[in-house]
Amino acid sequence: MPLDHRLTPEHEELRRTVEQFAHDVVAPAIGDLYERHEFPYGIVAEMGRMGLFGLPFPEEYGGMGGDFLALGIALEELARVDSSVAITLEAGVSLGAMPLYRFGTEEQKRRWLPKLCSGEMLGAFGLTEPEGGSDAGGTRTTAVRDEAAGEWVINGSKCFITNAGTDITGLVTVTAVTGRTPEGKPLISSIIIPSGTPGFTVAPAYSKVGWNASDTRELAFDGVRVPLANLVGEEGRGYAQFLRILDEGRIAISALATGLAQGCVDESVAYARQRHAFGRPIGANQSIQFKIADMEMRAHMARVGWRDAASRLVLGEPFKKQAALAKLYSSTVAVDNARDATQIHGGYGFMNEYPVARMWRDSKILEIGEGTSEVQRMLIARELGLTG
Structure with missing residues (x-):
């Protein structure tokens, strides 16, 4: 059935809040942390105070009472600036806390979830x-x-x-x-x-x-x-449990990949406006314009894909195929956009001081983690009734 992917006022407020946080807090600090291979404890603590680790969990366990769409929105906005921070949140929620929420006993939930939701503890x-x-x-x-x-x-x-x-x-x-x-x-x-x-x-x-x-x-x-x-x-049900967890996690990874793809657009537009060659901004060249237009198209369609899968999950509808489609497409898009953004930046795109260099290094794992692209194709084929 057709789904309305427009954000509610609450979701849009969350999006703007995380967008501002990513630009004001994450962007100034993450370059040095990334190059030193240091975990961003201060950033994670602030994300915890914002309630990001508790977004999709009920308030009775210390959560924010939101949904999986809210988590995806936060992941996308963080990944527009940096994927290390985004994957810390994604793994902490989708892989660390969600198995306990979905399948844990009441005692396990009450013991572990409050600190996981607050960001005081990672799972x-x-x-x-x-x-x-x-x-x-x-x-x-x-x-x-x-x-x-x-x-x-x-x-x-x-x-x-x-x-x-x-x-x-x-x-x-x-x-x-x-x-x-x-x-x-x-x-x-x-x-x-x-x-x-x-x-x-x-x-x-x-x-x-x-x-x-x-x-x-x-x-x-x-x-x-x-x-x-x-x-x-x-x-004996662990296999079935982690299949469910991975189905949900693929939506989250798709949102993260979409954010990286959009971040590549953001950086390329800014660079194309300020970089001059042959007496004019390189963004005045149709070859650059078309490349960036294609990048924006990919990011937009990736966003439609992950929001469709997340909406189905929230509504209690089947979403396995949509999650695999979203993860496969968005991860491919992330790699494509990172490559094109690096090309637009030329030699500067190969310098680690520029965010697109970090995005290029971060993109490839999205085609591997939480189910390779080959696994996604296999799942999609099975959902279409193709076996053997």
Whole structure:
């Protein structure tokens, strides 16, 4: 059914507030943090005070009582300026807190969500493994019941986990094999591991191409023991749970990618107006005008895509296909716009002091994280009834 993507007054007020915050607070500070590979603790704390980490959660758990569309709006506006800050929010909400809200017990929600919603604490989601990225069903991390002690004993490792090793990380929810079906297929469950649990090792931060002011780590579990009550949702339903979480997360990543694409337009328009060559602004050249017009077209259509998927989610309608479409298209658009913005800037686009250089470095991961472009095509084909 056709959906109205115009923002409500409340959503528009949020958009303007985050836009102003991104330009006034994030933009002046993020360049130095990015080059030093430093996590933006001060910015994150201010985002917490603004309520951004609690946007889609009910007030009874410390949230703002908003919806997923509100989260996407905030992510887009942040990513117009910087993606490291945006992915910190996206992962903290979609991957850190959302599994507990969707599938956790009432005790788990009341224990963890208030601090996650306030930004005082970050949560992470441990899914990807060194030998299991797109093939998440190939999980090798195990969790074995010790009934006498009332504990899970967890062994294994995870990689590429966002927000896993900051000073304010409080927990990681990990997927682990907790049994087998009669046919021998793994039963995957989700289990909370609080930071600092003995046997839980957080590796040094990765040296990355982009997202350099965000936190990404490898995790290892060697005989980690946590209470049986740390199980999130039903035992053996972890696979189905994370599929739902990833469907929602793809909408959030699409909003982030749209923001990066729009940021490339913003920077290119400004540069084309002030940069002169052969006696006039380069923006007077039709070749530059057409390139920027194409960039704006892509960003606009990406926005339509993620808002359509988010609106369906909010209305309780099926949204899996729309989320995959939005994620596939917007991530492609982000890469295309970052490339074109760099070209418009010429040699300056290759200098890290210019935001488009950061956007170029940050764009490629959007075609990989939370489901590669190939996985999105596979999901779309399946939703169209194509199997095998």
